[in-house]
Amino acid sequence: MKDSLKSLSEMNWKLDKVYRLRLKDDPLFTGPVYESYCLDAKENSVCLIVRKNGKSVPIHNPQLAMILETREIGIYNAKNKSWINVDGTAYLNAYIKGFEEGEVDFDKRYGSIESNLYGNNATECVLEICNQYYHVGRNDKSGWDYGRSSVPKTISQRIIYEYGYYTAHVFCADNLMNRHRIIFDKILYNDVSKNEHVHHDLLKSNAEKINAKLVDFGFFELAKVKVLSAEDCSKLIGMIVENQLSYVIAMFDFLGFIRHLDNEYFKLKGKRNNEISKWFQSDKDGRAIRGYINSLSKKPEGKDRYKAYLHKEKVQKDYQRLKKGVRPH
Structure with missing residues (x-):
């Protein structure tokens, strides 16, 4: 990746200083705004969009969004050995510049890859x-996903x-994969295990991780799940992984999984919410899970934000289609 990092290495960073951020116990990362960013990142992948000169630049990282949107962030002044505040918004232009140049470099290196996705080199292109x-887009220890x-910490x-x-590389790659989702899925699920250069983490998909958790908590012993074939159960897990969290909670409720967790595993609903939240990497205190579950009640609160109730009819129809052996769209 040295060629695509040319602009990065040649930037003139005169007087640029590195400060250590105060992350632990910083109220900046515990308040409602931060929690909202975390939820947006989970639901929509993007937690903040900044605009400059008519161009929209996404931020995927909730911590970074808070830093760049906050005029007073705590940093450590090594000279005085004390914590002081600096203006986080002063770093926003650097982020935007990095994003713009990242888009240009991605296009230079991978702009022609689309023409090869349906040819003899398709597998090589997808795995690259x-x-x-x-894994290796940033250096030999991390990839482009670093930005998200x-x-x-500094x-x-x-x-x-x-x-x-x-982040620009992630953004461009996501768009590329979404435009050609069928070919990417086909190659990744059928061919990736044969390629020794792809790290094991790539094989450990979200579906496998969530499936393991559902096994642990008796999901496949539920009456409505037991009647499904192994193939249909696999499709059901795919639906859970691919849909938004609001849909997932509505499906869990319809299948009786929420009630099952309460009866068999959790005396406290807060612990139940925290556990489900971990499976889907949602907010750390389970607030979003609680909101979605509550939205399914007869007298829901926060209906404008938590909209699992809108999926009630859809999950029932999807389940019935699944029983007939048809994968819902």
């Missing part, structure tokens, strides 16, 4: 994108630029 995405999944203009740069 995925390997860069998860890593938590900033801050400088260069560091924030780098977040923007790799």
Whole structure:
């Protein structure tokens, strides 16, 4: 990736200083705004969109969104050995510049890849994108996903630029994969296990992880699930992984899984919510899970935000189609 990092290495970072962020016990990362960013990141992949000169630039990382939107963030002043506040918004331009140059570099390197996705080199192209995405795109220890999944521990203009740069690669790669979802899925699920260069983590899909949790908590022993064939159960897991959390909770409720968890595993609903939240990497206190479950009640609260109730009819229809051996759309 040295060629695609040319612009990064040649940037002039005069007087650029690196500061350590105060992450632990910082109220900046515990309030309702931060929790909202976490929820948006889970539901929509993007938690904040900033606009400059008519261009929209996404931020996937909730911690980074808070930093770049906050005028007073805590940093450690090594010279005075004390914590002080700096203006986080002053780093926003570096993020935007990094994103813009990341888009350009992605297009230079992978702009022609679409023409090869349906030819003899399709498998090689797909695996190259995925390997860069998860494992080697940034360096030999991490991929482009660094820009979305890593938590900033230090801050400088260069560091924030780098977040923007790799977030652009994630953004462009996601768009590419969404435009050609069928070919990517076909190759990844059928051919990836044969390629020794793809890390094991790529094989450990969300479906496998969630499936393991559902097994642990007796999901497949539910009356409505036991009547499904093994193939239909696999399709059901796919539906759970691919849909939004609001849909998932509505499906869990219809299948009787929420009640099953309460009766067999959790005396406290808060612990139940926290556990489900971990499966889907939602907010740490289970607030979103609680909101979605409550929205299914006769007198729901927060209906404008938590809309699992809108999926009640759909999950029932999807289940009936599944029993007939038809994968719902």
